[in-house]
Amino acid sequence: MPLSNAQYDEILREYNAKQIRNQHFTEERKKEVYAKDPRLKELDDALSSCCVAHARKLLNGDKTAMESLRGKIAQYADKHTNILEELGYSSDYFTPKYDCPDCQDTGTIDGKPCHCFKQRAIDLVYTQSNLRNILQEENFDTFSYKYYSEIEINPATGLSSLETMQNAVKECHRFIDEFDCHFSNLFLYGDVGVGKTFLSNCVAKELLDTGHSVIYFTAFQLFDIFEKNTFHHKTDEDITLAHRNIFECDLLIIDDLGTEMPNSFTISQFFLCLNERILRRKSTIISTNLAISQLAEIYSERTFSRISSNYVMLKLFGDDIRIQKKIN
Numbered sequence: 241m242p243l244s245n246a247q248y249d250e251i252l253r254e255y256n257a258k259q260i261r262n263q264h265f266t267e268e269r270k271k272e273v274y275a276k277d278p279r280l281k282e283l284d285d286a287l288s289s290c291c292v293a294h295a296r297k298l299l300n301g302d303k304t305a306m307e308s309l310r311g312k313i314a315q316y317a318d319k320h321t322n323i324l325e326e327l328g329y330s331s332d333y334f335t336p337k338y339d340c341p342d343c344q345d346t347g348t349i350d351g352k353p354c355h356c357f358k359q360r361a362i363d364l365v366y367t368q369s370n371l372r373n374i375l376q377e378e379n380f381d382t383f384s385y386k387y388y389s390e391i392e393i394n395p396a397t398g399l400s401s402l403e404t405m406q407n408a409v410k411e412c413h414r415f416i417d418e419f420d421c422h423f424s425n426l427f428l429y430g431d432v433g434v435g436k437t438f439l440s441n442c443v444a445k446e447l448l449d450t451g452h453s454v455i456y457f458t459a460f461q462l463f464d465i466f467e468k469n470t471f472h473h474k475t476d477e478d479i480t481l482a483h484r485n486i487f488e489c490d491l492l493i494i495d496d497l498g499t500e501m502p503n504s505f506t507i508s509q510f511f512l513c514l515n516e517r518i519l520r521r522k523s524t525i526i527s528t529n530l531a532i533s534q535l536a537e538i539y540s541e542r543t544f545s546r547i548s549s550n551y552v553m554l555k556l557f558g559d560d561i562r563i564q565k566k567i568n
């Protein structure tokens with residue numbers, strides 16, 4: 241779904257407000273320090289006049305003006321830093337603070353949308369804003385192995401619940417570390433409450449923090465979007481356009497596959513979605529309580545084949561963490 245004009249305007253207003261807020265913040269800091277030591281204000285004023293004078297020289301064809309201006313700026317900067325440090329401030333105390341240093345809160349880099357703009361658009365279109373609140377709670381800093389037993393062994397692998405989870409966490413870190421250079425997908429499966437959603441949230445947080453676009457859906461929400469959008473779009477090309485963000489975001493998370501109510505139409509859309517993302521080399525994480533053997537049965541052989549040949553399959557096992565949390 242693309243942004244509507246109203247949504248686009250809303251985002252631009254937010255960027256504008258952000259710029260004004262951060263400018264104001266810097267001005268307040270200047271006022272505070274100028275009040276303590278008027279030498280800084282005098283220095284800043286002198287620098288402004290010096291820039292104007294040199295600009296005039298440049299316009300008049302003085303080719304040495306640029307070089308001499310650089311020298312002056314360096315001198316002012318040194319004096320500035322010395323006074324700030326004398327007063328107990330860091331040398332970057334006057335440097336503007338940006339929510340996104342990459343685009344300096346303009347929303348664009350070289351005329352193209354910045355990653356922060358893309359993610360804001362996704363948040364708005366797919367009402368993902370609650371994801372950020374969840375990620376404050378569920379991330380690698382809050383992750384704990386205490387719910388995974390050393391004694392309980394999976395007979396199929398010979399690994400304990402704890403070892404299985406340690407391997408899965410290691411795999412998730414590899415996925416994150418290689419995200420920009422190695423195309424990979426994760427398929428997390430296992431019983432209810434073994435930490436699949438928590439783990440995919442940990443990955444989502446790391447990738448959002450490094451400027452990647454992430455869309456999170458429960459399978460129910462994703463299939464609902466397929467269902468709603470498709471009646472208006474006839475060809476695969478139209479559908480691809482309508483679902484562009486879903487096909488193109490850096491990471492798509494499909495949580496709880498198997499809890500939706502699929503029909504032949506949404507199943508074919510699901511295949512199209514996974515296939516498009518593989519073609520575009522965009523990563524996907526799927527989590528499910530279903531057994532692998534049920535995948536082909538419910539979602540068709542071709543979907544199963546795409547998943548089994550393109551996803552790292554991670555089976556988690558253990559006791560239901562939600563129940564353990566209630567007991568303890």
Ligand SMILES: [Zn+2]
Nearest residue numbers: 340343354356
């Ligand atoms: Zn940005």
